[in-house]
Amino acid sequence: METYDVAVVGGGPGGYAAALRAARLAGSVALIEKGPLGGTCLNVGCIPSKTLLRHAEVIELIHKARQWGIETGPLSFSPEQMLARKNRVIEKLRDGIAAVLKSRKVAVFQGQGVVHPDRTITIHTPEGMRTIRAGSVILATGSQPLIPSIEGMDRVRFHTTDTIFDTARIPKSLAIIGGGVIGVELACIYSSLNVEVTIIEAADRILPAEDEEASRFLHQRLTKKKVKIWTGATVQEMRQAGDGISLTVKDASGGVGSHHVDEVLVAVGRTPNLSGLSELRLEMNGRFVAVNSHLETSVDGIYAVGDLIGGCQLAHVASAEGMVAAANACGQRQKMDYRVVPRCIYTLPEIASVGISEEEAKKRGFRVRTAKYPLSANGKALAMDEDGFVKIVIGEPYGEILGAVMVGPHVTEMISEISAFMYLEGTVEELAGMIRPHPSLIEAIGDAANSLL
Amino acid sequence: MAEEIRMPKLGATMETGTIGTWLKKEGDRVQAGEPLLEIATDKITIEVEAPASGILLKTYYGPGDVVPVQEIIGYIGEPGEVVPDSPGAVFPAGDEIPQPSDGKIRATPAARAAARRLGMDLASVRGTGPKGRIQKEDVEAAYQQLQQQVKATPLAQKIAGKENIRLADVQGSGIRGKITRDDVEAAIAAKREASESGESRVQTRKVEGMRKIIGERMSQSAFTAPHVTLVTEIDMSAAVELRKQLLPIIEKKTGFRLSYTEIIMKAAALALKLHPAVNASLKGDHIIFHDHVHIGLAVAVPDGLVVPVVQDADRKGLAELTAECKTLARMARENKLTPDLLSGGTFTISNLGMYAVDAFTPIINPPESAILGVGRIHEKPVGVDGSIVLRPMMTASLSFDHRVMDGAPAGAFLTELKQLLEQPFQMLL
Numbered sequence: 005m006e007t008y009d010v011a012v013v014g015g016g017p018g019g020y021a022a023a024l025r026a027a028r029l030a031g032s033v034a035l036i037e038k039g040p041l042g043g044t045c046l047n048v049g050c051i052p053s054k055t056l057l058r059h060a061e062v063i064e065l066i067h068k069a070r071q072w073g074i075e076t077g078p079l080s081f082s083p084e085q086m087l088a089r090k091n092r093v094i095e096k097l098r099d100g101i102a103a104v105l106k107s108r109k110v111a112v113f114q115g116q117g118v119v120h121p122d123r124t125i126t127i128h129t130p131e132g133m134r135t136i137r138a139g140s141v142i143l144a145t146g147s148q149p150l151i152p153s154i155e156g157m158d159r160v161r162f163h164t165t166d167t168i169f170d171t172a173r174i175p176k177s178l179a180i181i182g183g184g185v186i187g188v189e190l191a192c193i194y195s196s197l198n199v200e201v202t203i204i205e206a207a208d209r210i211l212p213a214e215d216e217e218a219s220r221f222l223h224q225r226l227t228k229k230k231v232k233i234w235t236g237a238t239v240q241e242m243r244q245a246g247d248g249i250s251l252t253v254k255d256a257s258g259g260v261g262s263h264h265v266d267e268v269l270v271a272v273g274r275t276p277n278l279s280g281l282s283e284l285r286l287e288m289n290g291r292f293v294a295v296n297s298h299l300e301t302s303v304d305g306i307y308a309v310g311d312l313i314g315g316c317q318l319a320h321v322a323s324a325e326g327m328v329a330a331a332n333a334c335g336q337r338q339k340m341d342y343r344v345v346p347r348c349i350y351t352l353p354e355i356a357s358v359g360i361s362e363e364e365a366k367k368r369g370f371r372v373r374t375a376k377y378p379l380s381a382n383g384k385a386l387a388m389d390e391d392g393f394v395k396i397v398i399g400e401p402y403g404e405i406l407g408a409v410m411v412g413p414h415v416t417e418m419i420s421e422i423s424a425f426m427y428l429e430g431t432v433e434e435l436a437g438m439i440r441p442h443p444s445l446i447e448a449i450g451d452a453a454n455s456l457l
Numbered sequence: 458m459a460e461e462i463r464m465p466k467l468g469a470t471m472e473t474g475t476i477g478t479w480l481k482k483e484g485d486r487v488q489a490g491e492p493l494l495e496i497a498t499d500k501i502t503i504e505v506e507a508p509a510s511g512i513l514l515k516t517y518y519g520p521g522d523v524v525p526v527q528e529i530i531g532y533i534g535e536p537g538e539v540v541p542d543s544p545g546a547v548f549p550a551g552d553e554i555p556q557p558s559d560g561k562i563r564a565t566p567a568a569r570a571a572a573r574r575l576g577m578d579l580a581s582v583r584g585t586g587p588k589g590r591i592q593k594e595d596v597e598a599a600y601q602q603l604q605q606q607v608k609a610t611p612l613a614q615k616i617a618g619k620e621n622i623r624l625a626d627v628q629g630s631g632i633r634g635k636i637t638r639d640d641v642e643a644a645i646a647a648k649r650e651a652s653e654s655g656e657s658r659v660q661t662r663k664v665e666g667m668r669k670i671i672g673e674r675m676s677q678s679a680f681t682a683p684h685v686t687l688v689t690e691i692d693m694s695a696a697v698e699l700r701k702q703l704l705p706i707i708e709k710k711t712g713f714r715l716s717y718t719e720i721i722m723k724a725a726a727l728a729l730k731l732h733p734a735v736n737a738s739l740k741g742d743h744i745i746f747h748d749h750v751h752i753g754l755a756v757a758v759p760d761g762l763v764v765p766v767v768q769d770a771d772r773k774g775l776a777e778l779t780a781e782c783k784t785l786a787r788m789a790r791e792n793k794l795t796p797d798l799l800s801g802g803t804f805t806i807s808n809l810g811m812y813a814v815d816a817f818t819p820i821i822n823p824p825e826s827a828i829l830g831v832g833r834i835h836e837k838p839v840g841v842d843g844s845i846v847l848r849p850m851m852t853a854s855l856s857f858d859h860r861v862m863d864g865a866p867a868g869a870f871l872t873e874l875k876q877l878l879e880q881p882f883q884m885l886l
Contacts (some may be wrong), residue, residue, distance in 0.1 A: 402615045405637075429610030429638055 006111075008034040011125055011138030013117045013280065013387040016043020016312030019144030019323030019439050020101055025330035026142070027108035032038035035134055036117035036127055039381040041101045044165075044274075044311070045319040046094060048051065052169040053189050055090040057350050060196035064352055067387060067436045081197070083172045090169065090299055096441050119143065120282040128422065143281060143293065144326060147274035147311035151179070155241040160249050160277070162242070162268040165190075173201055175266035179251055181239055183210035185349050187435050188222060192267060192351045195229045204253060209235055211349070215409040217376075218355045222411070225353060242268065262361050276312045289314065297339045299329040307333055321345055339443040344427045348416040353392050356419035359407025359426055363399050370406060371397040377452035379412045388413060394448040396432070398456055403432035408449075416444050458532030460509035462493065464676075466526040468796030471498055473525050477666050479503070485513045487533060491782075492544055494530075495666070498523045501799055502666045502761060503794065509533045517544040519573060521665060542566060543590065551879055557634035564591035571596040576623055577603070609636035616641045622648070667761035678823045680857040686818040686830075691875045693849045695836045696720055699881045707776045715784040717834065718754065718808050718838075721853075722782070724877040725829055726750045726770035728803055734862045734872035736803050739825040744861050753822060754782060756789040763789045764822055766802040810834060816852035826861040829874075830854040851878075854857055 012023045015037030015242035020124075023035040039049050059081070065074055086208045105112055111134070115129035123141050140195050151157070151165035163171070166185060178194050180187045183205030191201045203226070208231060211219040217369040223233060236256030244249045251263045276292050287294045287302035292314035299307045299364060306330035310322030321342070327336045349355040367371045377387035392412020399406050408422040425435050436453035464474045477495030481487050492504040493513070507513075516531040517526055532540040543563045562579045564572070568591045574581050575596065582599040584591035604614060608622040613636045619643070624792050627644045629636035664672060700715055707715045730737040730748045737744045750771040753764040765785035770778065788794050805822045808831040819830035832852040839848045853874065855869045877883050 111544055400621060401614060405610050429612035431611050433613050 005124070005135055006034075007137045007139075008032045008111070008446060010034075010137045010330065011036065011123075011136060011141045011328075013119060013328075014043065014088050014146055014310070014312075015039075015041045015101070015112070015127065016144060016146045017045045017319040017323065018146070018326040019043065019142070020105065020314075020328040021323035021325075022109045022144060022309060022326030022333075023105060024108055024141045025327045026334055027110050029334035029336075030139075033108075033110045033244070034125075034138065035114060036113045036115065036125065038100060038114070038116040041105075041112070042094070043096050044148075045322075046097055046101070047176065048166050048169055048239055050319055051094055051097060052090050052358060053165075053186075053193070054350055055085065055093050056169070057352070058194045059086050059190060060193045061352055063196040072389070074225065076281065078081035081110070083174050084198075084444040087170070087172050096364065101432055118283070120283055121285075121303060124296065136446055142326065142329045142333055143301070143306065143308040143312055143317070144310050144322070145277045145279065145281065145312050149270060150275040151270060152272050152274040154181075155237050155252075160242045160244050161267070162249070162270055164270050168269055173266050177202070177248075177265040178267045179249075179263065180269045180271055182273070183235065184213070184271065184273065185211065186271040187269075188226065188349065188351050190271065191226060191231050192229075195226070195231050200230070200232075200265075202234065203267065204237050204239055204251075205233070205235045205412050207235065208256075210245050211355070211452075214310060214347075214349070214355060215361055215385060215395065217393070218357070218409050218411045222349075222353070222355060224350055226353075230276050246359060251311060268340060274311055274317060275296075276314070278312075281450065288372055290394045298332050298337065300332070301327055305333075315342070316345060317349065318345065318347065332419075344423050346419045346423050348419065350356065353390065354414065354416045355409070355414050356415040357409040358419050358423050359397070361409070363408060365397055365406045367400060371401070373398050373400060373408070374454040375455045375457065377448045379445065379448055381451075383447060384445050384447070385412060387443065394418075394452045396435075396449070396452045396456065398432045403456070405430065405432060407411055410448075412445065412448075414445055418449065420447060458536050460511065461529045461601055462505075462508060462531040462533060463531050464524045464526050465496065465505055467498055467503060467740070468800065470798065471526055473523050474498055475666075476520055476522045476524060477502055479516055479519055479774045483509075483513055483516055487513050488513065497666050498796060499672065500792060501670075501796065502792070503796075509535060512536050512538075514538060515540045517569075526747055535693050543569075562591065564596075565591065565593060567593040568596045571600075576626075577598045583828065599826045607636065608634060609641075610638065612638050613641045616645075620648075622803055646731050665784045667758075667763075674823065675820050678818065680822050682821055682823065683824075683860060684821065684856050685820070685859050685864065685867070686854050686856045687864070687871050687872050688816055688852060688854045689875050690837075691851045691853055691878050692839065693717075693851045696882050697834070697849050697875045703775060707779050710776050711780040713779045714774060716782075717810060717851075718831075719782055719804070719807070720780055720881070721829070721831055721878065722752055722754070722767065722806055723775055723884060724874055724881070725775075725804065725806060726773075728870055728873040728877060729772045731873055732866060733868040734855040734866040735827045737826050737855065737861050738803065739858065739861050740824065741827060744826075745860055747803040749803065751801050753805035753825070754785065755805060755807040755822075756786050758789050758792070761864040762806055763794060763799060764801065764802060765789055765794055765798050768801070804828070806831065810851070816854050818854060819856050821856055821858055827855060827857040827867065827870075830856065867883050 009032050010026040011034040012019045013036045023033050056301050066079055071175050094220050113127045115127045117125045119141055122136055123139045126229055161401050177200040179202045180191055181204050183203045187203055187332040188210055191203055195201045209219045210223055221331045238254050239251050240254050248264055248266045249268050284303050293301055293308045295301055295308050295313050299309055301308050308443050309325035309329045311317045325340055328340045331338045347357040360373050362372055374397050376393055376395040390413045396410045397407045432453050436457055440450050475497040477497050480492050487507040488710055489510045491507045494505050495502050495869045496505050511533045514534045515531040524530055529544045535538050542565055564579050571593045574601045577596055577600055584589050585595050586592040591687045609624050622641055622644045624636055627636050627640050630640050631637040672767055704715045710803055715726050733746045738746050751766050751768050752770040753766045754768040755762055755764050767781050804825055807819045810831050810833045815832045817830050819828040821828050834849045834851040836847045837850040838845045
């Protein structure tokens with residue numbers, strides 16, 4: 005039986021980061037992946053959505069340019085070519101992961117892995133069964149779209165993020181069940197392709213987990229793009245009707261109506277993928293695998309990372325967890341630190357945040373001060389004909405930066421400036437004092453910080 | 458003219474003294490000869506008397522400050538008399554600025570107080586006052602600079618500043634030892650815990666003065682000298698009889714009552730003379746074999762222990778030893794021992810026989826190389842000529858420094874001591 009120091013089950017951002025770190029620290033590492041390398045993020049998540057959002061951004065820019073006096077003639081696009089570009093991006097990144105794994109001598113096994121408590125793993129490869137043994141095992145099996153139980157759902161054809169990025173057919177209308185991060189990003193993609201999009205969200209606002217002002221800002225923008233947003237609404241029933249689907253929706257006031265669309269996308273969340281793990285009888289934390297701050301599961305020598313353990317379910321968090329788990333699997337004793345985790349939503353405009361909100365800070369007993377600076381007062385944003393805001397939350401008496409939220413162009417890049425200050429424990433004085441280029445969007449951070457001095 | 462109070466030189470080898478407690482404070486009226494302050498040397502704490510009568514105008518140092526001998530530590534004079542702000546400075550005359558003299562640090566009392574509060578060494582502070590005198594602001598600025606020199610995140614620095622945490626005392630857990638907010642918060646929690654435990658009923662006392670000296674000397678001895686302790690039981694029947702007969706005679710002659718301590722001391726002194734390997738000291742690479750036998754006697758005093766020395770114990774009779782031991786013990790309890798009476802020992806006896814202590818392992822009193830620990834005398838069944846009889850038995854333990862001697866000579870010494878005490882007439886040889 006082949007024996008490895010560390011075996012990683014799952015080749016997504018959590019798994020391959022763990023495998024690469026373990027390969028640096030340990031002797032031999034195996035990575036087991038049943039699907040393509042890169043996991044949800046690369047294949048049916050972050051990367052395809054960002055590629056398509058780039059298309060949406062350009063389409064929106066062309067529309068906007070007309071108001072500036074730039075005419076391009078009638079706008080046309082090829083869904084096939086757009087999908088092909090998306091696939092090229094994915095392939096390039098996937099090849100990159102495979103190459104790095106190879107260069108670090110990580111043994112990659114294709115197939116479903118079944119993990120046994122004695123840390124042997126049976127792999128169902130296309131060529132048959134293989135069994136390997138590992139000193140430590142890192143579980144990084146990720147998640148899959150959560151399918152809510154809605155009447156009639158088993159009899160209709162609906163999309164999840166697993167399928168929608170591969171459809172070249174552009175529907176006339178699309179209902180998105182769920183107004184979270186995935187729902188609003190896809191609403192942006194499809195509305196730019198002239199699809200009538202309806203978001204059906206059970207909470208009282210879209211992005212219920214994000215800053216309320218940011219949520220409201222995006223709501224207005226989506227509405228301007230003719231996206232219909234139904235909040236406090238739930239789908240009661242789904243039914244195939246002709247070529248499309250008929251949805252029975254109960255709205256916020258309790259009224260029930262019928263809504264006909266070509267396609268439905270279900271985006272209400274993700275549930276952990278526990279396949280191949282049942283023999284371990286892992287202690288659970290709700291739907292997710294329970295781990296301690298060292299990412300150890302209830303079974304000795306078995307670690308878990310990423311969407312499998314819940315938390316914020318972000319690719320970069322999974323990677324960070326993967327590296328901590330790998331270090332611990334190789335004899336170190338690291339703790340996972342979640343204090344500085346940026347959260348990015350790649351809508352138009354983008355939303356980015358890090359740290360905690362004003363509300364949360366108050367709940368934790370901080371004396372809080374908040375500054376909000378509108379991008380309408382920022383020269384670069386005006387030159388770009390863009391809008392948004394920067395909001396910074398600090399704690400007194402030390403001027404500690406507790407969190408920030410930004411809405412606007414490129415804020416998913418800008419947020420890292422706040423992250424860096426938080427990570428290096430800078431205070432609002434340093435944030436205000438640092439010289440930034442002029443004109444730049446990021447000047448808004450300095451302006452917001454200065455208003456707190 | 459104000460009278461100087463100087464750090465006294467209490468022994469030939471004394472170079473510095475540690476200020477203990479000022480028994481008077483600035484502004485108090487003092488009489489010449491009245492106890493003024495306590496000074497700790499490396500051996501004892503001693504009271505210093507006021508050299509003159511008047512007002513205590515100035516005290517330059519506080520508890521724990523180490524001051525070279527003969528340095529001015531304060532002034533006594535008439536009310537309103539002007540004395541220098543710092544001990545090194547000469548008297549201010551009119552508006553004249555004090556002239557710099559030697560390499561002594563000049564600092565205002567406020568600066569010294571600030572330095573003490575912030576744990577700053579004045580030697581590391583640059584003075585900006587007249588003629589370079591260090592002012593309070595200089596100390597604070599230097600402290601700030603030091604705070605920033607230590608690698609700490611801005612947030613950690615800020616929290617430390619607000620919470621009065623000295624960053625130099627905080628262990629950084631960040632990358633390359635950088636101090637983070639968590640480190641400072643741990644330091645705050647530790648400080649709070651310390652102060653809270655102080656508020657509770659648990660009494661704490663700062664380790665200072667004699668306690669500190671004992672602590673340092675005992676640790677130094679216990680952790681540097683490899684100790685071996687030999688134990689023997691001594692039949693004290695004859696010694697008991699000896700004491701019974703000599704006690705009234707010695708009491709009549711000297712006014713002091715003979716105790717077993719003196720008998721044991723006499724026996725030990727004679728045994729040491731016969732076993733010079735035990736009457737030795739380690740100094741650097743050399744073992745010094747002493748040609749005299751000076752025996753230290755551990756005496757318990759309030760909050761501590763002192764070891765006055767009986768010189769040439771081997772050459773003194775029991776009457777003389779009794780008078781001397783009793784006098785030294787009384788002086789010890791009254792804190793009247795002078796450093797000369799506390800130095801020069803070549804061996805120590807620690808007698809806990811007045812307690813229900815059978816035996817113990819004494820720690821050697823450096824620079825000596827051996828110490829005798831004496832337990833109580835009590836009747837025990839012992840085998841004598843094939844039958845069990847009750848005899849007054851005493852346990853003697855000898856700790857010795859294995860760097861200086863080995864088990865055989867130490868054992869020979871202890872055997873000799875046992876024989877001398879069991880057959881005390883041998884002491885007459």
